[in-house]
Amino acid sequence: MYNFKSGLAQIDPVSGGFEAGSNFLVLAPPMSFAEELAYFFTKPLPGEYAVILSTNDRAAGVIDAFKIMGVDKRYVGTIDAITKSSTPGIVDTSRLMFVASPTDLTGIGIKFSKMVELIFDGEFSDGESGLFPPPIRFCVNSVSTLLMYRKLEVLYQFLHVLTSKLKKIDGVGFYLLNKESFDDKTISLIKQLMNGVIEVKVEQNTHYMRIQGMKGVSSDWVKFSVQKGQVVIIP
Amino acid sequence: MISTGISGIDEMLGGGVPNGSWVLYSMEPGVDGQLFMISTLFSAMRDGLSCLVVLPHTTFDIFKHDAAKKRGCSLDIFNNKVVYIDAADRERIQKSSKKPKEIKKKWEALIEKVCNEHAVEVVFLYIDLLYDDLGLEGALSVANSAKTTSKTTAIVEHLNLEGKRSINRFIKKYSFDLIISISSAFRSQPHFDYFTLLHTSWWPVPKRSVPFIITEGKVVPYIPKIVVTGPAHSGKSTFVTNASDFGISIDRRDTTGDPTTVAMDFGWLHWKDFDITLYGTPGQTRFDPIVPNLLNHAIGAVLLIDATTPQALERALHHVQLIKDKHLPMVVAANKADLEGTMSASEIRKQLKLSKDVPVFFISATRKADVRFVLESLVDFISKSKY
Numbered sequence: 001m002y003n004f005k006s007g008l009a010q011i012d013p014v015s016g017g018f019e020a021g022s023n024f025l026v027l028a029p030p031m032s033f034a035e036e037l038a039y040f041f042t043k044p045l046p047g048e049y050a051v052i053l054s055t056n057d058r059a060a061g062v063i064d065a066f067k068i069m070g071v072d073k074r075y076v077g078t079i080d081a082i083t084k085s086s087t088p089g090i091v092d093t094s095r096l097m098f099v100a101s102p103t104d105l106t107g108i109g110i111k112f113s114k115m116v117e118l119i120f121d122g123e124f125s126d127g128e129s130g131l132f133p134p135p136i137r138f139c140v141n142s143v144s145t146l147l148m149y150r151k152l153e154v155l156y157q158f159l160h161v162l163t164s165k166l167k168k169i170d171g172v173g174f175y176l177l178n179k180e181s182f183d184d185k186t187i188s189l190i191k192q193l194m195n196g197v198i199e200v201k202v203e204q205n206t207h208y209m210r211i212q213g214m215k216g217v218s219s220d221w222v223k224f225s226v227q228k229g230q231v232v233i234i235p
Numbered sequence: 236m237i238s239t240g241i242s243g244i245d246e247m248l249g250g251g252v253p254n255g256s257w258v259l260y261s262m263e264p265g266v267d268g269q270l271f272m273i274s275t276l277f278s279a280m281r282d283g284l285s286c287l288v289v290l291p292h293t294t295f296d297i298f299k300h301d302a303a304k305k306r307g308c309s310l311d312i313f314n315n316k317v318v319y320i321d322a323a324d325r326e327r328i329q330k331s332s333k334k335p336k337e338i339k340k341k342w343e344a345l346i347e348k349v350c351n352e353h354a355v356e357v358v359f360l361y362i363d364l365l366y367d368d369l370g371l372e373g374a375l376s377v378a379n380s381a382k383t384t385s386k387t388t389a390i391v392e393h394l395n396l397e398g399k400r401s402i403n404r405f406i407k408k409y410s411f412d413l414i415i416s417i418s419s420a421f422r423s424q425p426h427f428d429y430f431t432l433l434h435t436s437w438w439p440v441p442k443r444s445v446p447f448i449i450t451e452g453k454v455v456p457y458i459p460k461i462v463v464t465g466p467a468h469s470g471k472s473t474f475v476t477n478a479s480d481f482g483i484s485i486d487r488r489d490t491t492g493d494p495t496t497v498a499m500d501f502g503w504l505h506w507k508d509f510d511i512t513l514y515g516t517p518g519q520t521r522f523d524p525i526v527p528n529l530l531n532h533a534i535g536a537v538l539l540i541d542a543t544t545p546q547a548l549e550r551a552l553h554h555v556q557l558i559k560d561k562h563l564p565m566v567v568a569a570n571k572a573d574l575e576g577t578m579s580a581s582e583i584r585k586q587l588k589l590s591k592d593v594p595v596f597f598i599s600a601t602r603k604a605d606v607r608f609v610l611e612s613l614v615d616f617i618s619k620s621k622y
Contacts, residue, residue, distance in 0.1 A: 088297040091304070100293035100301075101322070103364055106394045109264035113419065120562075132562070151367045157396035161264045 002135050004172045005045060010233045014216040020135065020170035023163045024213075025143075025191055027179045028200035033207050033226045035141060037200060038174045039065050040231040042139040044075045047131040049119050051077045051138045053112065055102040055145035058083045062141070069229035074125040077118075079111045081145075094118050095125075103149040105158050112162065116169060136171035143190060144178040156189055163193045174198070237357065237388055238282065240274030243445070243456040244430075248413070249438045254356075254386045256412035256437075259405055261395045266428050268417030270454050272359060272392045273302045279357045280313040287318045287355040287381060289346065291364040295319035307452030318353050320345060325364065339373045343380035350383045357388045366393075375409055402433060412436040427534060430456075460512050461613065462530050463500070464558070465539035466550040467518030470570040470600040474539055475500035475515040477606045504610070511614070520550075526557055535564045535613050538587075542569035542577040542597060548586040555587050565593055566613045568606075572597035 003017035011017070018024070018041070026041075028034030043066065044050040050071070054062050059080035066076050077095045084090055084098040092098060097115060099107035118124045119134050140146070146155055159175070166173045177190060179199075191197060196213025201221070208221040223234040236251035239258075245251045252258055258275075262268045279286050290298050298321070303309040310317060328341045342365070349355065358381035365374035378389050395401050395416065405411050414434040420427050429446040445456040463471050463478075479502025500515025514533070516526045530536065536558045540551045558565045569583060580595045589595070594612060598605035 084297055085294070088294065088300050100297045103292050103322075105264070106262065106269070106292075106363065106392075109394070110267050110269070113265035114267065154363075154367055154396065158264060161396065165265065 002131075002170060004048070004135060004137060006041060007043065007045075008231065008233055010222070011211070011214070011217055015214050016216075018172045018214070019195075020172065021167040022195040023166060023173040023175065023193065024196045024198050024211075025194045026174050026176045026198045026200070027187065028176070029180045029202060030178055032200045032202045033224075034176055034200045036065075036226040036229060037198065037209065037224070037231055038139050038141065038176050040069065040226070040229065041174050041198075042137045043069050043071055043229075044135075044137055048135045048137060049075050049077070049124065051079065051112070051115050051119075051136060053079045053081070053108060053138070053140045055081045055140065056142045059096050059098075065229065077115045077124065079108060079115065081108065094123060101149070102145050105150065105154070109158070109161070112165070116165075120169075133170060136166075136169060138166055138171055138173040140173075140175045142178070143175050144181055147177075147182060147186065152186055152189065156193070159190065159193050237275070237284070238278040239271070240276075240278030241271065241454045241456075243454075244415070244432070247432060247440055248435065252388065252413055253437055254388055255382075255384075256388050257410065258388070258390045258413045259411045259415070260390070260392045261402060261405070261414060261416045261433075262392065263395055263416070263418045266417050266419035267449060268428065268430070269301075269392070270305050270449055270452070271415065271417060271430070272361075272390060273305055274454055275390055276302070276317075276357075276359050277306055277308075277310070280310060280315060280317060283315050284356040285316055285354050287320070287346070287349055287353065287358045289358065289360045289378075289381075290319060290321045291325040291368075292361055293322055295321045305449075305452060316353055318349055318355070320349060325368075329368070335369055335373065339369050339377060342369075342377040346377060346380045347383060350381050350387070355381065355383070355387065357390065358382075360389060360391045362391050362393050371404070406434050410436075430454075460514060460533045461535050461537065461610070462514045462516060462533045462563075463537045463539055464516040464526060464530075464554045465518060465537075466541070466547040466554070468544075469518065469539045469541045469547065469551075471515040471518065471539050472500045473600040474537070474568065474570070474606055474609075475502040475513050477600060477603045478502055478504060478513055478610055480504045511610070513610075518550075523553075526554070527560070530557060530561045530563065533561065533563055535566075535616070536561075537609060537613060538565055538567045539570055539600070540567065540583065540587075541571055542583070543571050543574050545578055545582070545586070548583070552587055555589070564613070564616050566609060566616060567593060567595045568600070568609045569595060569597045570600045573599040 002020040005012050005017040026034055026038045042050045052062050059078040062078045063073055079097050081099045081102045084100050090098050097111040099111055119136060163173060179187060198209060198211050200209045207224050209224050210219050210221045211217050212219045225232050225234060236253060238245050238251045260271045299310055328338055332338050360378045362374050365377055378391060381387060381389055405414055416431045416433055418429055427446050432440050447454050447456050463474055465471055502513040504511050514529050516529050538554055541547055583595055596609050598609060600606055
């Protein structure tokens with residue numbers, strides 16, 4: 001079974017990394033470096049691919065964030081749910097796909113399947129192929145945005161399909177959710193779809209995270225900082 | 236009759252959909268099936284019908300652009316009128332009231348007004364956001380408001396997140412005349428989509444599933460392909476012939492006077508809801524360059540070997556590699572197992588470097604039951620195979 005390295009020396013030696021087929025909720029308050037943390041875990045290592053469903057930032061912004069981490073953009077695909085509303089004529093490419101809006105779950109599902117298919121067919125990275133089956137890291141850069149536009153029940157069913165598909169292709173998924181904007185019922189329903197939770201909090205300007213549901217990894221809070229897209233755990 | 240815009244489906248339906256029908260395209264998440272509704276829209280426009288498109292999830296300019304991109308030509312080429320109610324209208328209605336009952340009434344009034352003003356004959360309704368806003372009953376009541384005359388046809392596209400339960404509701408409770416589900420065998424490789432005619436109220440069509448591909452802006456029903464390959468004289472032609480309801484083998488006599496396949500074997504059989512086409516490859520090395528092409532677009536492969544001829548395994552290893560290169564699900568059929576001196580499964584596995592998940596069946600290709608068992612196992616394996 002393939003393991004996706006987290007990139008953190010405190011996690012990988014004890015757990016081997018994120019297990020293929022697992023989905024993690026990144027539960028965080030606003031302005032807590034949660035997006036950077038999710039992107040850091042989504043960063044593809046050599047031979048891997050990343051797909052980001054962006055519901056709150058244009059594809060260009062997502063790609064920039066990955067470039068800052070030193071990622072080769074040929075291995076990063078973005079499904080952009082923002083740009084098309086202002087640029088209706090924008091055209092899809094293998095690595096940049098656009099849907100009308102975050103309400104368009106039909107479009108999001110189709111573009112996700114298409115991107116995965118292109119990766120498996122070796123038509124994603126200009127002829128450069130990685131491992132087979134291709135290890136795919138997936139990130140939804142805000143489930144919160146989706147929840148603003150769609151009913152919880154509908155979104156739950158949609159995320160159920162998405163997380164199951166990711167499991168089927170042995171990928172790993174990270175789903176950002178703003179824990180201050182939704183009630184406990186919503187959060188606990190979304191948690192049911194996940195294998196683990198990466199929780200973030202900020203106290204006196206210090207950022208903490210804890211990972212629950214990862215074998216061998218302590219679920220204690222640890223301090224972390226982010227510099228140029230790189231996450232560092234502070235002892 | 237109104238054409239669905241997909242000739243294969245029109246044929247199954249006896250020419251199309253009767254005027255005044257309720258049609259549902261129910262899409263599983265992730266399946267690229269939006270062209271079904273778009274094809275029907277283009278067809279209605281081509282036939283000069285007045286159309287209304289209700290798009291609560293997007294704006295009409297995005298829709299027009301996407302439809303043109305998918306279909307390969309613009310809706311603007313048609314002279315007849317198409318009217319849109321889009322996300323801007325939804326926003327206006329949502330802002331005007333918070334009560335679902337009032338929202339529903341406003342939708343119904345708007346649609347009825349537009350239908351009357353433009354003498355709309357076919358309504359195309361993307362139902363998902365209305366489903367969120369008003370519930371299924373409310374959304375369908377809104378759709379019903381478009382049926383200002385008994386001849387008005389309603390075509391509804393729906394993202395089915397609930398599976399069969401949702402379909403049963405559409406059939407039993409809401410009396411749709413035609414329900415087509417559009418699904419995807421979501422496996423990593425190879426990947427295929429299929430539609431299923433689930434229900435027709437006016438025409439006795441048996442429930443069946445047909446894979447499709449999208450090519451040049453059209454939905455094309457697609458027959459899956461299984462390739463039977465292996466060394467010469469392993470029994471491929473016999474296998475294909477005995478597997479098929481109908482088949483041909485293009486054989487000539489070789490230098491020893493025995494028949495040998497010189498182009499390919501071809502067979503067709505119907506299994507469950509699928510029509511399956513079998514392609515048998517020739518086994519001689521001189522035909523090797525065409526084998527990878529025969530494997531293109533296949534969804535699975537049967538490697539046939541002669542279980543009594545260990546020396547042919549080296550040649551079979553070449554075929555294993557070709558199948559692996561295409562990432563196809565594979566089963567191995569060790570033929571002539573009814574004869575003396577057959578190799579053991581472990582010997583075959585070792586020589587062919589097979590992984591544990593590749594099944595090896597000992598068969599006689601002369602026995603139809605053996606052959607069908609191998610194929611059924613392969614289809615079963617394909618539907619469960621991850622890679």
